[in-house]
Every structure is written in structure tokens, then in C-alpha cells.
Amino acid sequence: xxxxxxxxxxxxxxxxxxxxxxxxxxxxxxxxxxxxxxxxxxxxxxxxxxxxxxxxxxxxxxxxxxxxxxxxxxx
Numbered sequence: 001x002x003x004x005x006x007x008x009x010x011x012x013x014x015x016x017x018x019x020x021x022x023x024x025x026x027x028x029x030x031x032x033x034x035x036x037x038x039x040x041x042x043x044x045x046x047x048x049x050x051x052x053x054x055x056x057x058x059x060x061x062x063x064x065x066x067x068x069x070x071x072x073x074x075x
Contacts, residue, residue: 001040010036016069024057024064026038031056047075 010033017029031053038050049074054066 006037006040009040013072016072017050018067021067024061025067027057028053028066028068029074047073051075 013036014029014033017025017032019025019029021049032049035053036049039045039052050068057066058064
């Protein structure tokens with residue numbers, strides 16, 4: 001998979017994690033963007049990537065509740 005293909009996939013997936021729900025939500029989008037590229041190479045699913053990112057943020061704020069498209073991310 002080349003860089004442009006990864007960028008296209010990640011950009012489409014990020015459309016299902018809305019902007020504007022506070023700083024931690026911005027972190028989620030940033031972490032997802034970075035981690036997803038790594039996980040695409042490793043063959044992991046978008047759900048695995050999202051779960052990893054959410055768990056990392058919850059280490060800082062255990063009560064945080066992320067907003068994302070639950071019909072797109074089947075978690």
C-alpha cells in the first residue's frame with residue numbers, strides 16, 4: 001500500500017470521527033490519524049485502531065466518552 005492510498009483511507013475514516021467535541025476529541029483524531037497508518041501496514045482493523053486510541057486517551061481521563069459513528073466503527 002502506498003502513501004496516497006493510506007492517506008485516502010485514513011481521510012475517509014476520519015470523516016466518521018467528528019470535530020469539535022473538546023481537546024481530547026482533537027487528540028482522538030490526531031492519534032487515530034497517526035496510529036491508523038501504522039495499523040494499516042500491520043493489517044489491523046479500523047475498530048482495533050479506534051479502540052487503541054480511546055484506551056490511550058482514557059489513561060489520562062478515565063471518564064472521557066468519545067464521539068464517533070458507531071454504525072461505521074462496529075465496536
